[in-house]
Amino acid sequence: EDQVTQSPEALRLQEGESSSLNCSYTVSGLRGLFWYRQDPGKGPEFLFTLYSAGEEKEKERLKATLTKKESFLHITAPKPEDSATYLCAALYGGATNKLIFGTGTLLAVQP
């Protein structure tokens, strides 16, 4: 069964305390791995797309990496404004355009 699993479900960090979020996937024919950020009461906001194992992308304090089985979102020296739910999603299949989402990691960064 195609599946995306994120861990931990929730993470509390002190400001400046770096950490990583995990996204493991079992899908047939991965075509891309997406990371989104979701703030309370809002829709997900796109962060990154990774297409092949070994690829890395960075944006401010965030860096996403991809292996053949999982992806990591590394947060370096987080700030309170980084608090949000982080979702990963796998694009898979043939001609269809479908994303399967994980249930997310709720990140809280305390000042």
Place this chain on the structure above:
Amino acid sequence: DAGVIQSPRHEVTEMGQEVTLRCKPISGHNSLFWYRQTMMRGLELLIYFNNNVPIDDSGMPEDRFSAKMPNASFSTLKIQPSEPRDSAVYFCASSRGTAGNNEQFFGPGTRLTVL
């Protein structure tokens, strides 16, 4: 650009009533997606359209759910009759092109409560 527009933002209805959710995608985007988000199941794709044509509706839970896209700038998701288990946040998203590797832009969602 105003982004993806959804209405209403909140809907409270009673079991058995018909509910219609509306979405206006970003101009120039030709793929449109309807998702449902709950605490238990996360974000689930219900249906998606490409060039106004439904491509995959395998995520639509049952016949009570239907979606239409009469033109490139408007789509509806209808639930008839509604049930309490339909309570969730429904998101509409749009993207450019047909390739799956294009970024999807999400609307603010409609929070549906069925009593």
